[in-house]
Amino acid sequence: MNILVVDDEIEYRQVLKIILDKRGYDTDTAANGEEALRMIKKKNYDLILTDLLMDKMDGVELLKRVKKINENIQVIIITGYGTIENAVEAIKKGAYNYFVKSHAPGILLKDIKKIKEMLLSKKKDKHLNEGFILDSKSEKFKECIHIAKKAADSNANILILGESGVGKEVIANYIHVCSSREKEKFMPINCSAFAESLLESELFGHEKGAFTGAIERRIGKLESVKGGTLFLDEVGDISLNTQVKLLRVLENRRIERIGSNNSIDVNFGLISATNKNISDEIFRGSFREDFFYRISTITIEIPPLRERREDIINLIDFFLNKSKLKYNKEIDHVEDGVMNFLRDYHYPGNIRELKNIIEMLVVLSEGGYVLEKYLPKDKNENRHSLQKINIIKPLKEMRNEIEAEYIKKVLDICENNISKAARELKISRRQLFNKVTEYNLK
Numbered sequence: 403m404n405i406l407v408v409d410d411e412i413e414y415r416q417v418l419k420i421i422l423d424k425r426g427y428d429t430d431t432a433a434n435g436e437e438a439l440r441m442i443k444k445k446n447y448d449l450i451l452t453d454l455l456m457d458k459m460d461g462v463e464l465l466k467r468v469k470k471i472n473e474n475i476q477v478i479i480i481t482g483y484g485t486i487e488n489a490v491e492a493i494k495k496g497a498y499n500y501f502v503k504s505h506a507p508g509i510l511l512k513d514i515k516k517i518k519e520m521l522l523s524k525k526k527d528k529h530l531n532e533g534f535i536l537d538s539k540s541e542k543f544k545e546c547i548h549i550a551k552k553a554a555d556s557n558a559n560i561l562i563l564g565e566s567g568v569g570k571e572v573i574a575n576y577i578h579v580c581s582s583r584e585k586e587k588f589m590p591i592n593c594s595a596f597a598e599s600l601l602e603s604e605l606f607g608h609e610k611g612a613f614t615g616a617i618e619r620r621i622g623k624l625e626s627v628k629g630g631t632l633f634l635d636e637v638g639d640i641s642l643n644t645q646v647k648l649l650r651v652l653e654n655r656r657i658e659r660i661g662s663n664n665s666i667d668v669n670f671g672l673i674s675a676t677n678k679n680i681s682d683e684i685f686r687g688s689f690r691e692d693f694f695y696r697i698s699t700i701t702i703e704i705p706p707l708r709e710r711r712e713d714i715i716n717l718i719d720f721f722l723n724k725s726k727l728k729y730n731k732e733i734d735h736v737e738d739g740v741m742n743f744l745r746d747y748h749y750p751g752n753i754r755e756l757k758n759i760i761e762m763l764v765v766l767s768e769g770g771y772v773l774e775k776y777l778p779k780d781k782n783e784n785r786h787s788l789q790k791i792n793i794i795k796p797l798k799e800m801r802n803e804i805e806a807e808y809i810k811k812v813l814d815i816c817e818n819n820i821s822k823a824a825r826e827l828k829i830s831r832r833q834l835f836n837k838v839t840e841y842n843l844k
């Protein structure tokens with residue numbers, strides 16, 4: 403939140419600046435109304451704290467002019483006891499509140515906090531209008547949003563975990579919108595879409611002639627994001643080499659374009675996301691532990707849709723409405739079978755899958771009816787697969803099958819190193835060896 407303190411008394415404006423800076427607000431000061439107006443035209447301020455009695459332009463006049471420039475900027479009038487009445491007048495003219503100079507700053511700080519919350523909720527509404535639904539009945543998901551908001555306030559590196567399609571990019575974008583970087587760019591980059599050298603060129607940029615095919619200079623995303631948020635999607639797919647280079651950038655906040663020795667200062671917020679199990683990747687040696695710690699000061703784990711089933715109905719409504727508008731279709735009725743399916747399905751593809759199924763059903767709807775016959779067949783069968791099981795096996799046999807499959811997976815992760823796998827499984831090498839022989843896993 404950017405605040406401008408306007409007061410002709412240097413001591414008072416400096417004291418306020420110290421108090422506000424300490425609480426994490428980005429605070430500037432101006433000695434009079436004219437200087438304040440010049441600053442407001444150059445930088446986006448959310449709040450002006452202005453003294454009421456100043457030479458030439460008083461606080462009320464400044465309030466009027468500020469509101470003309472941007473009516474969303476909030477103004478709090480600072481006043482002495484003798485002039486409270488004038489300050490009350492100022493509220494009628496659009497000031498948020500007034501603050502009496504001799505009062506404890508806690509009262510002022512409370513007002514500022516309220517303004518900050520109001521701004522946050524406006525941002526949230528804006529986000530919702532853009533087509534996302536973040537209200538939730540699920541405790542797990544509500545906790546994610548809670549952490550996301552707090553994370554947005556900090557400048558910490560954030561790692562978002564979760565299966566494909568759970569909405570990691572949606573949350574990353576939400577964090578950006580709630581952060582002080584909101585007015586700058588949100589720049590996603592899909593790290594799995596590039597080969598190693600191309601990804602580096604995408605991130606760091608290159609000079610003309612740096613390698614064959616570099617026909618002209620290219621500015622990388624780390625440079626062009628310019629104070630915004632870089633979203634490293636599929637961060638688990640970045641090669642070890644590139645991880646080392648990125649680690650250095652995160653430590654120094656400087657980059658060199660490929661083919662150049664000049665360092666350039668860079669400024670960006672970092673959000674990364676992956677659907678991989680990073681601990682496994684570290685264990686396998688394909689992800690650096692130091693890089694992992696660096697990018698995950700705050701970790702947010704988004705639950706899969708099947709673990710927040712209480713939100714499915716709201717999401718169905720949301721996507722039905724969106725799809726109706728998108729495809730210009732009237733929908734008056736959804737067949738019971740469709741609703742039953744959508745409510746009970748386990749959604750391995752998460753929200754993306756729910757959204758796609760609904761879009762497809764809306765496109766195929768006839769005469770205002772969303773029809774059961776268009777439900778995807780294979781998915782329908784999956785739903786009944788458990789009910790269809792008709793072979794009953796002894797429990798021991800089933801247990802052995804599952805155990806064999808699990809041991810095989812662990813051995814795969816441990817690259818068939820029996821000692822390593824035994825350590826992970828917390829059994830002896832001999833026990834593991836016996837099981838490998840018993841289940842014929844060699």
Ligand SMILES: Nc1ncnc2c1ncn2[C@@H]1O[C@H](COP(=O)(O)OP(=O)(O)OP(=O)(O)O)[C@@H](O)[C@H]1O
Pocket residue numbers: 533534535536564565566567568569570571572573635675676677753754757
């Ligand atoms: N809360 C939400 N409200 C509305 N739409 C959502 C929400 N979350 C996800 N979606 C939609 O679901 C789809 C997948 O979302 P997103 O790309 O953010 O998922 P992801 O977890 O980043 O997936 P991947 O791991 O495959 O990159 C998008 O079309 C997105 O618009």
